[in-house]
Structures are given as structure tokens and as C-alpha cells.
Amino acid sequence: MLILSDFDGTITSDDLTNRIWDAHLRYDWRKVLLSPAGGGQLTAIELLQRGYADVDRSALELVDELRPHAALRPGFEELLALCARRGWVFHVISHGLPFYIREFLPPGTAFSCFDAVFDGRWRVSVPEAVPLGPGDDFKIRVLDQLKAATGETATVYIGDGRLDYPAARRCDRIFAVQGSALDALCARDGVPRTPFDSFTEICAALDDGGTVDGARAPSCRGDDIRT
Template sequence: MSQVSKPKTLVQCDFDGTITEEDVSFSILDAFANGDWRQLLAEHREGKISVGCFNQKAFAMVKASEQAMIELTRRKAKTRDGFQRLVNHCSRNGFRLVIVSNGLDFYIKEILGHVGIDDVEVFAARTEFHPDGIQVQYVDPNGNLLNDGFKEAYAKLFLGEGYRIIYVGNGVSDIGAAQLAAHIFACGELLRYCNKANIPCTPFDDLNDVVKGLQIL
């Protein structure tokens, strides 16, 4: 009798508010944006502008140096309990762990480096620093610029590569990609959406909860 092979498993994980306790981009905007970025956030949450459009407009208000923002993230950003354990669990079990985030690449890499994580794939907003503000771009797997659907684009890529996706997230921008997954771990706005829409998911408080859930899937 031939054995049925187990599917390849990929854990697609959000960053801000999922791996970190709070949204790092909001801390940067609070500290350095020269303008009413929260009005833009309200427009995004009301569905008037995409998350890509929000980040592009909001970070154009930031004139601070990259170093000043890195120093802020070192002081303020904290990863959720269990992050290292999640990385180790995925490595031991042959799961591909990928961070796909609407956050900015420079601070994600800084925070990962600060906690000693240098072997996790990251797909995030590409940033360039200019005197008149930060330029933010979202690039899909084919090299095309996007304003929306960044996380979904990568989830579809991973499905096309034959992976079973386990999704870990906390926000509204996770909804589309999460619905492509075989299983969802959710907190925050993503959890509220799943509960309201009767989408099966596993709630989590920290990433130890995710590891425990992965052990029984």
C-alpha cells in the first residue's frame, strides 16, 4: 500500500501586531509624521483607501532619518512571547515560515536582527529615504507594483507552489490572505472578522498558543 505524503506546510505570518505586540509603523508615525496621519488611517479603516495607499501617503509625511527611526524601534518594539519558539518549531518540523507584511522592510529587518532572527523570509513594503519623505512601494511576486492585495498575492504564489498555508495574523489587511489558508490563527480585528463571518479559526494571545495549535494540526 502506498503511503500518502503529507502536504508541504507554509506558515504565512503577519508582522505588526502579530509578531510584535503593537504596530511599529504607528509608533514611527506618531513620533515623526508631519501631518494628520490618523485621518488617513480612518479613511483606510472605512474602506475609502487601500492599506498601500495609506502607507504611501502617511510615510511621505516622515522626514526623519532612517537612523532616528531605527533607534525608536529598538526602544519601543517588543516581539510577542513565543516568537523564537515558533521559529524553532517551524524549522524542526520542516515548515516554511514566511513573514508577509504591509509594514516597512527596514524596521522589520532591524527588529528581527535585534532578537537574533536572520533566517526567516520577509516580504514587505520596500522603502527609500528622501528629504521630502519616505517612498513606499509594494511589489508582487512578478515584480509589479501593487496598492492592495499584497498579502493575497503571496498567498496565491505559495498555493501555486503546492503549499498548505497556515495563516497567523491580527488585522483587517490579513482577511483576504487568511481566507486562502487551510487554517487560521487570529487575534484582534482578524479574530473579530472571523467570528462575525463564521470562519473557523484558532484564537491566540501569544505565539506560544500558535505553536501549541501547530502541534495538533
């Protein structure tokens, strides 16, 4: 089984890019950036490029600012341990940046995200390992690459945001943070999902007769960006 999870607002309770932009952008970025992004005038990569271009703090400075807000959602390390025991493939897919994802994820947790370099301003790009054609969705592209690389066909998506929705809909089972944009979008469109507040609930849900791609899942004991 392949289990994919968003990072900001999903693994972390707080959205860390939101934190950075709230602190360092000198304009109403929700109005300037989210409105066109929601209307399809900005892609995810364009959204992150434009927002981070106006952030003038280094990775070290930003990590120090984020540390008090970067607590992991309860049960996350339990899920990692479960995946290791059961032989499930776990991978984080994020539109965030590696300097903070790497800092706050437990060591060795696999992840894919946008690339970024800082030379007085942040320059965000798509990683070479995930080439995107016109109209391609980054998270869908990573999902397809992981399925091809691992041979896994049963898929689970864990997320909270609007930007999670396209990839989540490609998966066999969706877990959506309770009350999140992903939860609301699934409800609006009649897409089955399981709301959750902690990763412990996800384990319990899979253990309690849950199915993925028509097969019983193995036992499992033991307005923001939302990137």
C-alpha cells in the first residue's frame, strides 16, 4: 500500500508557509495571491514563486521563527512506525519548501516538494526529478511516479487543502483534516473521505474493517494555502 500525505496543515497542525507570509509579506497576500489561484489564473508553482519572492529572510532565520509553530499532529510517528512494520510505502508530497520540511519531519521520512534557493530573495522552482508539462499537477505527477517506482496499486491520501484535491481524487481512500478545505470539497462533490483530527484515528480507521482499492487494509494496531 502507498500512503501519501500533505505536510503543511496536515502533518503539522499549522500551515508554515502561511506563517512566513503573514510575518513577511507587506500586502494582503490572501487577496492578491489566493484569489487568482483559486480561479485558476495562478498554478501552485506560480503561487509559491510569487509569495516567496518577497520574503527576505534566510532559511536559518525562518526556521527559528517557525519552530514554536511546527508541532506535528498527534499520532504521526505512530503512523510512521506502523508503515515500517507493515511494509507500507509512506511519502510526503508538499508544495512547501525543503528547508523547513526537512527540519521538522522525523529523520529519514521520504518527501517530495518544490526546490528553492535563497540569494537575498527566495527563488522557487520545480525539482528536475518531477518534470511538469503544461497543465500538469505536481502532486499528481509525484503520485504517478511513486506508483510506477514501487509497483503499489492501493493508494491512500492524507491532506487538508484545496491543492490536495486533484491528487486525493486519484487515490483509493482519502483522509481529510476535519473541517478543512479538502474535507469541504469532498463533501461538495460527493467524494468519499474520512475526516480526522489525529493520525491515530487514521490507524484506527484502517484497522476497523477499512478497505483500499476493494481489498481489506492490513491491520493497523499499535482560506489558507494548505500546501
